[in-house]
Amino acid sequence: MKHYICTGECGGVSDTPGTCQAESCSLHGQPLVECDCEDGEHDTINNAEGPSPVNPQTNNQ
Numbered sequence: 192m193k194h195y196i197c198t199g200e201c202g203g204v205s206d207t208p209g210t211c212q213a214e215s216c217s218l219h220g221q222p223l224v225e226c227d228c229e230d231g232e233h234d235t236i237n238n239a240e241g242p243s244p245v246n247p248q249t250n251n252q
């Protein structure tokens with residue numbers, strides 16, 4: 192199910208598009224990133240920050 196996440200330290204997750212609402216987060220006010228992972232690990236975060244060096248948990252779809 193698609194959701195929207197903050198890639199900052201707050202780790203916020205929202206069901207709808209928006210911006211980070213955590214005032215203490217470095218990404219406060221920044222747009223949330225679309226993610227559709229099903230395991231809650233938000234692979235989008237890793238993809239957004241560059242190639243993962245090692246990912247032993249490769250899931251077949």
Ligand SMILES: [Zn+2]
Pocket residue numbers: 197198199200201202203211212213216217218219
């Ligand atoms: Zn945040």
Ligand SMILES: [Zn+2]
Pocket residue numbers: 194196226227228229231232233234235
């Ligand atoms: Zn996710």
